[in-house]
Amino acid sequence: MAGPDLASPSSLDSFDKRNGSTTNWRDFPWWLVAIFFFLGIMAFLIIRQPGPHLLVRIVDAEEADGETITAEFDNLRGVVREDEAIVGAPSSGEPFDLAIAELPEARIQTFAQLEQAVQPLIDGEIDALLLDKQTARTLVAENEETLTSVLAVPNAYNEAFIFIFPGITTTLYLTLGGFGLALVFGLLAGLGRISQNRLIRNIAITYVEFIRGVPTLVLILTLAFVIVPAVSDSIGIDNRDVSIELRAILALAIIYGAFLAEIFRAGIESISKGQMEAARSLGMTARQAMQYIILPQAIRNISPALGNDFIAMLKDSSLASVLAVRELTQRSRLHAGSTFRFPESYLVIVFLYLAMTITLSLFLRWYERRIRVGE
Amino acid sequence: MNDMIVIQDLHKYFGHIEAVKGVDLTIRQGEVVIIIGPSGSGKSTVLRCINHLETPTSGGIYIEGLHLEDKKTDINAVRAEVGMVFQQFNLFPHLTALENVTIAQRLVRKRDKAEAERIGMEQLARVGIPEKAGAYPRQLSGGQQQRVAIARSLAMNPKIMLFDEPTSALDPEMIKEVLDVMLDLAKEGMTMVVVTHEMGFARSAADRMVFMDGGQVVEIASPDELYNNPQHERTKLFLSKILTH
Ligand SMILES: Nc1ncnc2c1ncn2[C@@H]1O[C@H](COP(=O)(O)OP(=O)(O)O)[C@@H](O)[C@H]1O
Ligand SMILES: [Mg+2]
Numbered sequence: 378m379a380g381p382d383l384a385s386p387s388s389l390d391s392f393d394k395r396n397g398s399t400t401n402w403r404d405f406p407w408w409l410v411a412i413f414f415f416l417g418i419m420a421f422l423i424i425r426q427p428g429p430h431l432l433v434r435i436v437d438a439e440e441a442d443g444e445t446i447t448a449e450f451d452n453l454r455g456v457v458r459e460d461e462a463i464v465g466a467p468s469s470g471e472p473f474d475l476a477i478a479e480l481p482e483a484r485i486q487t488f489a490q491l492e493q494a495v496q497p498l499i500d501g502e503i504d505a506l507l508l509d510k511q512t513a514r515t516l517v518a519e520n521e522e523t524l525t526s527v528l529a530v531p532n533a534y535n536e537a538f539i540f541i542f543p544g545i546t547t548t549l550y551l552t553l554g555g556f557g558l559a560l561v562f563g564l565l566a567g568l569g570r571i572s573q574n575r576l577i578r579n580i581a582i583t584y585v586e587f588i589r590g591v592p593t594l595v596l597i598l599t600l601a602f603v604i605v606p607a608v609s610d611s612i613g614i615d616n617r618d619v620s621i622e623l624r625a626i627l628a629l630a631i632i633y634g635a636f637l638a639e640i641f642r643a644g645i646e647s648i649s650k651g652q653m654e655a656a657r658s659l660g661m662t663a664r665q666a667m668q669y670i671i672l673p674q675a676i677r678n679i680s681p682a683l684g685n686d687f688i689a690m691l692k693d694s695s696l697a698s699v700l701a702v703r704e705l706t707q708r709s710r711l712h713a714g715s716t717f718r719f720p721e722s723y724l725v726i727v728f729l730y731l732a733m734t735i736t737l738s739l740f741l742r743w744y745e746r747r748i749r750v751g752e
Numbered sequence: 753m754n755d756m757i758v759i760q761d762l763h764k765y766f767g768h769i770e771a772v773k774g775v776d777l778t779i780r781q782g783e784v785v786i787i788i789g790p791s792g793s794g795k796s797t798v799l800r801c802i803n804h805l806e807t808p809t810s811g812g813i814y815i816e817g818l819h820l821e822d823k824k825t826d827i828n829a830v831r832a833e834v835g836m837v838f839q840q841f842n843l844f845p846h847l848t849a850l851e852n853v854t855i856a857q858r859l860v861r862k863r864d865k866a867e868a869e870r871i872g873m874e875q876l877a878r879v880g881i882p883e884k885a886g887a888y889p890r891q892l893s894g895g896q897q898q899r900v901a902i903a904r905s906l907a908m909n910p911k912i913m914l915f916d917e918p919t920s921a922l923d924p925e926m927i928k929e930v931l932d933v934m935l936d937l938a939k940e941g942m943t944m945v946v947v948t949h950e951m952g953f954a955r956s957a958a959d960r961m962v963f964m965d966g967g968q969v970v971e972i973a974s975p976d977e978l979y980n981n982p983q984h985e986r987t988k989l990f991l992s993k994i995l996t997h
Contacts, residue, residue: 649840
């Protein structure tokens with residue numbers, strides 16, 4: 378028994394700590410750098426003003442006359458508007474792969490302006506011009522040798538951002554509302570799972586197992602279009618009065634309530650039996666002991682897990698788009714559908730979701746470290 | 753003297769294991785009874801039945817004449833009169849020492865904050881650590897934690913105190929500070945039931961000692977009688993083991 382025990386866990390611990398204090402670049406969170414790099418690029422693309430910047434690829438003039446011609450630039454796809462065309466000058470007989478054109482902010486209206494704008498194009502100083510289709514046709518017809526019609530992919534991140542961004546209010550509203558309610562459902566179901574009363578316990582178990590056994594998307598559709606109308610009918614509310622946002626919130630809350638129930642149950646069961654016994658031995662009722670002794674400790678222990686589920690719900694709020702709730706994802710789909718600017722539409726929400734989730738999970742880690750230090 | 757605790761033919765099963773096999777014991781007001789016995793002999797179970805942390809399988813427990821198994825008995829009211837100190841302290845880790853000592857006063861005794869704190873500070877002073885009122889349990893040594901646990905029970909003004917191996921989890925140098933508090937309490941006339949193997953403490957504090965083995969009471973005697981002249985073979989064997997230690 379006596380004598381230093383070198384193999385004891387605590388001595389190993391301090392050994393590890395000493396080693397860990399020297400800088401180890403393998404531990405550096407490179408993935409975080411990658412994510413911030415991506416976020417930075419997206420922010421740059423979004424903040425850039427739309428208008429003069431164009432990424433273009435020359436295509437055949439005949440082709441450019443078509444109504445919706447798709448241009449390809451790397452993996453990005455897009456179309457110019459129906460009444461627009463790009464006029465460019467191939468530097469050789471071969472179409473050039475890529476050029477960046479500085480275009481005038483104002484649309485060309487007078488012949489003088491046109492001449493002024495076209496000259497640098499003809500001189501090869503710039504690579505392309507965005508014009509209305511009629512002017513473009515005339516211009517190409519008059520200068521067949523030097524000019525050709527090109528198609529553009531306007532770098533419309535900013536435009537997409539402006540259309541999509543307001544959806545963030547709805548996304549946050551769905552998430553906060555849904556999570557708040559889910560906490561209530563989860564706590565009740567979690568307490569139900571460990572209740573002495575067999576009926577309550579079975580109801581809670583059924584709820585949790587039912588929800589966990591059905592895909593989230595299916596649940597959202599079912600809750601919004603089957604359960605809510607059925608329930609509102611039976612309590613005498615016209616189901617058209619139940620807004621689609623409220624249905625989405627209820628659906629998210631009911632689904633996440635089942636997951637949170639398991640977290641609450643585990644949290645309560647993680648508190649040693651001695652805590653309940655000490656509280657009861659002082660004369661507290663079971664309810665007082667739960668409320669003042671067990672739950673505060675349990676909630677503290679599970680708060681990182683709750684935080685993770687909050688982030689998960691923020692992401693899953695995108696599923697509400699199937700109910701046509703105009704949150705971020707639905708707005709992206711609308712934007713993509715009307716402009717065919719798929720990359721802009723979807724990359725903008727990738728950026729927005731990432732910006733929110735990364736911020737939250739960094740905050741969560743800080744918080745986790747803080748409560749661990751407190752122990 | 754009044755009978756404080758009456759235990760009648762107590763049986764307790766855990767599944768198929770009979771942990772307590774018919775214990776009868778009467779403890780009078782102001783009496784200090786110390787229970788010893790080998791591990792697994794049912795000492796904790798008897799103690800825990802006294803405040804109904806365990807429900808007896810059969811038999812009766814009476815506290816000041818109140819029958820605990822009676823449905824009409826308010827068990828929470830009884831427990832408020834019966835303090836319990838655990839081997840593992842079981843302080844509430846999310847509360848400061850003072851909050852540990854006041855929370856049950858406020859919830860159960862319905863005292864207002866100021867009064868609960870006044871009484872709480874009194875009790876912390878009595879166990880010798882008023883300066884630790886604002887500390888959280890993790891900031892206290894084991895001995896300090898156990899003293900806060902004792903203060904927490906005393907703040908309820910209990911009529912009976914139960915101790916289940918209160919010093920077994922403590923480092924040797926902290927045992928005395930806890931035993932001293934308990935000894936003072938015994939001298940002040942508190943009715944106490946203590947499971948402990950601290951023989952020095954038993955000798956100076958106990959009115960009677962109970963030796964349990966195999967879920968039964970083997971022998972009840974004064975400390976002197978039990979140490980110097982044990983009547984049963986099993987008692988002799990057990991004492992020989994712990995006293996040479
Ligand atoms: N909650 C329980 N569940 C099952 N068995 C138990 C439980 N508590 C005690 N026992 C058993 O009852 C017997 C007596 O235990 P206990 O009263 O703790 O003994 P002691 O305190 O004297 O060591 C032991 O065999 C123990 O394993
Ligand atoms: Mg024991």
